[in-house]
Amino acid sequence: MARLDLEKLSKRYGDFFAVRDVSLQIADGEFLVLLGPSGCGKTTTLRMVAGFIEPSDGAVRLGGSDVTVLPPWKRNAGMVFQSYALFPHLSVAQNVAFGLEMRKLPRADIERRVEEALALVRLTGFGGRLPRQLSGGQQQRVALARALAIRPDVLLLDEPLSNLDAKLRQEVRVEIRELQRQLGLTTVMVTHDQEEALTMADRLVVMNEGAVRQVGSQRDLYERPADRFVAGFVGRSTFLDGAVEAPGRFRTDGGLALACAGGMPGRAALALRPERVEIAPSANTNMSGLDNSLPGTVEFVSYLGALIDIHVRLSPQDRLVVQIANRDGGFAPDVGQPVQVGWPAAAGLVFNE
Amino acid sequence: MRHLRRWALNGAAAVALGYILMPLVFVVWLAFFRQEIPSFPPDGYSLKWFAAILDQRKFVDGFRNSLQVGVLATAIGLALGVPAALCLARRPFRLRTPVASLLLMPLIVPGVVLGTSMYVFHVELENGLDVDVLGTFYALVAGHIVIVIPWVVRLVTASLAGLDRATEEAAQNLGANPWVTFWRITVPAIRPGIVAGALFGFVTSFGNLEMSLFLVGPGRTTLPIVILQYLEWKIDPTIAAVSVVQIVLIGGAMLITDRYVKLARVV
Numbered sequence: 001m002a003r004l005d006l007e008k009l010s011k012r013y014g015d016f017f018a019v020r021d022v023s024l025q026i027a028d029g030e031f032l033v034l035l036g037p038s039g040c041g042k043t044t045t046l047r048m049v050a051g052f053i054e055p056s057d058g059a060v061r062l063g064g065s066d067v068t069v070l071p072p073w074k075r076n077a078g079m080v081f082q083s084y085a086l087f088p089h090l091s092v093a094q095n096v097a098f099g100l101e102m103r104k105l106p107r108a109d110i111e112r113r114v115e116e117a118l119a120l121v122r123l124t125g126f127g128g129r130l131p132r133q134l135s136g137g138q139q140q141r142v143a144l145a146r147a148l149a150i151r152p153d154v155l156l157l158d159e160p161l162s163n164l165d166a167k168l169r170q171e172v173r174v175e176i177r178e179l180q181r182q183l184g185l186t187t188v189m190v191t192h193d194q195e196e197a198l199t200m201a202d203r204l205v206v207m208n209e210g211a212v213r214q215v216g217s218q219r220d221l222y223e224r225p226a227d228r229f230v231a232g233f234v235g236r237s238t239f240l241d242g243a244v245e246a247p248g249r250f251r252t253d254g255g256l257a258l259a260c261a262g263g264m265p266g267r268a269a270l271a272l273r274p275e276r277v278e279i280a281p282s283a284n285t286n287m288s289g290l291d292n293s294l295p296g297t298v299e300f301v302s303y304l305g306a307l308i309d310i311h312v313r314l315s316p317q318d319r320l321v322v323q324i325a326n327r328d329g330g331f332a333p334d335v336g337q338p339v340q341v342g343w344p345a346a347a348g349l350v351f352n353e
Numbered sequence: 354m355r356h357l358r359r360w361a362l363n364g365a366a367a368v369a370l371g372y373i374l375m376p377l378v379f380v381v382w383l384a385f386f387r388q389e390i391p392s393f394p395p396d397g398y399s400l401k402w403f404a405a406i407l408d409q410r411k412f413v414d415g416f417r418n419s420l421q422v423g424v425l426a427t428a429i430g431l432a433l434g435v436p437a438a439l440c441l442a443r444r445p446f447r448l449r450t451p452v453a454s455l456l457l458m459p460l461i462v463p464g465v466v467l468g469t470s471m472y473v474f475h476v477e478l479e480n481g482l483d484v485d486v487l488g489t490f491y492a493l494v495a496g497h498i499v500i501v502i503p504w505v506v507r508l509v510t511a512s513l514a515g516l517d518r519a520t521e522e523a524a525q526n527l528g529a530n531p532w533v534t535f536w537r538i539t540v541p542a543i544r545p546g547i548v549a550g551a552l553f554g555f556v557t558s559f560g561n562l563e564m565s566l567f568l569v570g571p572g573r574t575t576l577p578i579v580i581l582q583y584l585e586w587k588i589d590p591t592i593a594a595v596s597v598v599q600i601v602l603i604g605g606a607m608l609i610t611d612r613y614v615k616l617a618r619v620v
Binding site for chain 1: 517519520522523524525526527528529530533537538541542
């Protein structure tokens with residue numbers, strides 16, 4: 001395993017930047033996740049690391065040596081593809097052995113390492129099967145074993161879980177993460193699924209429109225999003241549009257005066273996490289401890305099982321989503337019901353435009 | 354009403370199938386007639402016409418010539434057609450659509466037109482280069498390559514559509530250079546298309562009459578031409594027997610091929 005450095009990496013197609021000035025340092029043994037909507041450049045970045053796309057600018061360093069212009073077959077990077085890309089005409093063992101044969105290892109070593117790799121992904125005894133005789137989850141593990149067998153300097157995962165059903169996905173997430181820790185694999189994973197990203201990563205990179213928007217831990221991204229995009233993409237936020245009148249004072253376009261933390265005077269959006277807002281029936285309201293306390297009307301309720309989303313109309317222009325836990329004897333809102341909502345000033349994040 | 358519709362459909366299919374099979378049935382039947390001038394009903398049955406094939410050197414020579422031309426044309430057609438199909442399927446270039454149509458053209462152009470134009474071309478080539486072209490074995494093979502290529506291009510292109518390109522990237526990621534990737538990953542994946550293209554190309558070449566008529570030299574005739582020449586002065590069932598042998602060989606080749614690659618999937 002080795003460290004991986006991306007230095008001002010860019011990929012330009014004509015005037016369009018698919019990736020722009022991406023610089024990242026991935027430490028030996030670190031699990032880094034590139035997160036972003038489709039078309040944000042995360043896959044292009046990963047493919048530049050693998051060598052399938054030649055960067056227009058910048059450098060890729062693997063274990064300190066510059067591999068920017070090396071073709072894929074000369075880099076020691078193991079990749080797991082979204083479609084798994086197993087060789088359909090080769091058995092599971094032959095699939096896993098492929099990279100070792102390319103490295104011209106002696107027959108006995110190849111057999112031993114194939115066994116080891118299959119054992120790592122709990123597929124011992126499946127070596128003789130063809131890929132099409134395996135379930136989706138098993139195929140995914142073969143793809144992982146194949147990438148691990150070559151003992152890569154870096155493991156690259158391109159949406160590796162997107163073809164699995166929801167239940168299996170949760171298990172495989174944990175498995176991959178444990179394997180990665182146990183082997184100390186330097187890993188870069190690409191995903192658009194934020195839950196997947198949050199549960200697996202040591203560190204996350206949020207990308208949009210080809211650029212890195214924020215790098216940090218799960219907590220950094222959620223509690224201190226760098227911009228409106230990150231606030232909306234990681235977790236969920238309700239945005240109230242308006243303006244900061246003075247630091248600490250926000251007025252929505254609907255005319256509500258709200259207390260907020262900081263902000264520069266001028267057009268801005270106030271972002272609120274749905275679970276940070278308190279809600280109570282109007283009748284027995286006691287929200288005096290909160291900086292903001294407003295009346296509203298329940299407009300829409302969506303029942304999610306453990307949680308309930310309540311959409312509250314505060315003014316003709318302002319609507320807020322409140323999320324509450326579904327407890328015995330807890331608040332059970334009805335559409336049209338008058339309610340009181342409130343939150344501390346610090347819960348509202350201000351993003352100037 | 355639904356019954357009626359199904360009956361109509363099945364009936365139409367049966368008529369079409371019968372229409373296609375009828376000549377084959379008669380040719381096969383005729384091959385076993387005893388008398389020399391075919392007439393119905395037959396006087397009796399015999400295998401002597403099959404024996405008669407081997408007595409006539411021109412049938413045996415024609416068969417050998419057709420086989421040699423077909424095999425060589427198919428081999429070269431594959432060497433040219435497979436890379437062409439890969440290029441058409443993967444490299445976006447400006448003239449892709451016209452080039453793709455051009456490569457399939459020999460399937461549409463009548464054999465006589467193809468033969469005439471090649472004949473003229475060979476005459477010009479011979480005059481210009483001052484070497485023997487017309488009527489040579491290699492000129493004939495060159496002509497047949499033209500009718501093999503469309504089949505290879507068409508069927509290989511079809512099987513390329515089912516290839517996950519990520520498998521090629523996976524191979525490169527594991528350390529295989531493009532050459533190794535092509536032979537170990539791409540070729541096995543498009544093998545059904547290659548095999549089917551080779552088979553249909555070979556059959557087309559083997560059975561070609563019109564174009565070959567213009568290109569063969571004296572003493573180097575192919576089987577279809579031998580059959581035609583024989584028919585000009587004799588109509589005994591030898592010809593039917595030759596046809597039966599051809600049908601059995603080609604049908605056998607198809608059945609064997611189908612065991613390894615399902616032809617229905619690529620054609």
